[in-house]
Amino acid sequence: MEKYALDSYLTEIETTITKRGKDETGNFVCLKETIIYPGGGGQPADSAWIENNAILKVQKTNEGIRYYLGIEVEELPDSVSVKIDWDKRFDLMQQHTGQHILARVCEDLFQVRITKEQITVTDSFFEIDDQLNALQLKTAITRSNEIIRQHKNISILFPTEEELAKETLFTTPPKYFDNLRLIKISDFDIIGCGGTHVNNTAEVQALALTQVKEHKKGTTLHFACGNRLLHQFETNQKQLAALTLQTKVPVDALALAFQEQEQTIKYYQTQVALYQVNELVSNAKELSTHFVYSEITDTEPKTLQTAALQLADIYPEALICTATSDEDNLRYHLYQKKADTRHQVGQLIRLVNQELAGRGGGSPTKGDGNIPYLQKDTFLRYLQQ
Numbered sequence: 001m002e003k004y005a006l007d008s009y010l011t012e013i014e015t016t017i018t019k020r021g022k023d024e025t026g027n028f029v030c031l032k033e034t035i036i037y038p039g040g041g042g043q044p045a046d047s048a049w050i051e052n053n054a055i056l057k058v059q060k061t062n063e064g065i066r067y068y069l070g071i072e073v074e075e076l077p078d079s080v081s082v083k084i085d086w087d088k089r090f091d092l093m094q095q096h097t098g099q100h101i102l103a104r105v106c107e108d109l110f111q112v113r114i115t116k117e118q119i120t121v122t123d124s125f126f127e128i129d130d131q132l133n134a135l136q137l138k139t140a141i142t143r144s145n146e147i148i149r150q151h152k153n154i155s156i157l158f159p160t161e162e163e164l165a166k167e168t169l170f171t172t173p174p175k176y177f178d179n180l181r182l183i184k185i186s187d188f189d190i191i192g193c194g195g196t197h198v199n200n201t202a203e204v205q206a207l208a209l210t211q212v213k214e215h216k217k218g219t220t221l222h223f224a225c226g227n228r229l230l231h232q233f234e235t236n237q238k239q240l241a242a243l244t245l246q247t248k249v250p251v252d253a254l255a256l257a258f259q260e261q262e263q264t265i266k267y268y269q270t271q272v273a274l275y276q277v278n279e280l281v282s283n284a285k286e287l288s289t290h291f292v293y294s295e296i297t298d299t300e301p302k303t304l305q306t307a308a309l310q311l312a313d314i315y316p317e318a319l320i321c322t323a324t325s326d327e328d329n330l331r332y333h334l335y336q337k338k339a340d341t342r343h344q345v346g347q348l349i350r351l352v353n354q355e356l357a358g359r360g361g362g363s364p365t366k367g368d369g370n371i372p373y374l375q376k377d378t379f380l381r382y383l384q385q
């Protein structure tokens with residue numbers, strides 16, 4: 001019997017093993033009764049132990065639920081103790097009930113439809129088929145926390161058809177009746193759901209949005225409830241305090257300060273790039289007739305390209321090679337103003353690749369590649385010919 005479906009607060013039971021076996025996944029047992037949520041309906045499975053042995057995997061089969069263990073299951077007694085990771089379970093219960101509350105509030109206030117829902121151990125979210133503005137989102141959160149504070153009882157129902165017919169709270173009445181399990185939040189909400197829930201809205205403690213992502217088909221609302229919310233708040237506050245101490249910028253000005261800093265960094269990056277282009281141009285040497293080479297350490301591909309273009313204005317007939325070294329490689333850019341029928345750049349790079357274990361490619365007039373730095377002298381001799 002699946003006891004978690006009747007009572008979400010069972011953390012430990014004594015039960016008997018009904019089957020022991022081994023399949024391609026490993027050694028497993030089946031249990032007469034269980035308090036372990038096996039996963040499904042957007043809620044992950046519980047972490048649990050049988051006689052203090054961690055369950056590695058839970059799998060539903062036609063013959064019942066299989067619990068896989070990393071031990072020889074023959075060694076287990078017939079009567080075993082089963083225990084779940086209550087901290088993890090209670091966290092998921094808080095998130096799942098919070099999700100029912102926020103979803104119903106959105107449905108009631110803004111006539112949206114829920115299209116997807118998912119709770120993991122780090123993130124909870126659901127999708128709605130519309131977009132909500134900042135004021136609507138704020139209203140939904142305020143309303144959800146009101147519901148939480150109203151201390152509404154939550155019950156698990158397995159209704160008869162007559163009982164089901166009398167329920168008027170549904171936004172979408174269930175399409176099936178077999179094994180129908182309902183989660184009812186007092187006078188507020190009722191929905192078909194197999195998950196584990198707290199038994200009073202007050203146990204959700206509080207609910208806040210953590211992220212709102214708009215997309216073509218609607219919006220994804222990420223949220224956190226209860227202990228998870230407290231924990232995230234504490235962690236974030238500590239991080240913010242460390243940031244404000246380091247930057248000496250108050251919290252509400254941090255985003256702007258980082259934006260300004262980013263602009264400053266971009267400005268200096270541009271200055272460095274200009275300086276590097278000048279270096280490449282002024283250091284360039286005609287190694288042979290119609291071959292010009294220039295190299296500096298540590299620069300961006302864009303800088304190599306810009307310098308090559310400038311050099312081509314000075315040496316319009318030449319094949320230009322600008323290069324930079326990084327770690328064990330020489331990265332290069334080749335450019336010639338006119339497509340030379342004898343030496344097309346793309347072909348040259350292909351030959352270099354073959355001869356010198358290089359990589360890269362290009363068009364008749366320009367291209368990029370890299371070779372092991374040790375091959376640099378051979379590379380230059382090759383291009384001079």
Ligand SMILES: [Zn+2]
Pocket residue numbers: 041096100192193194195
């Ligand atoms: Zn649910």
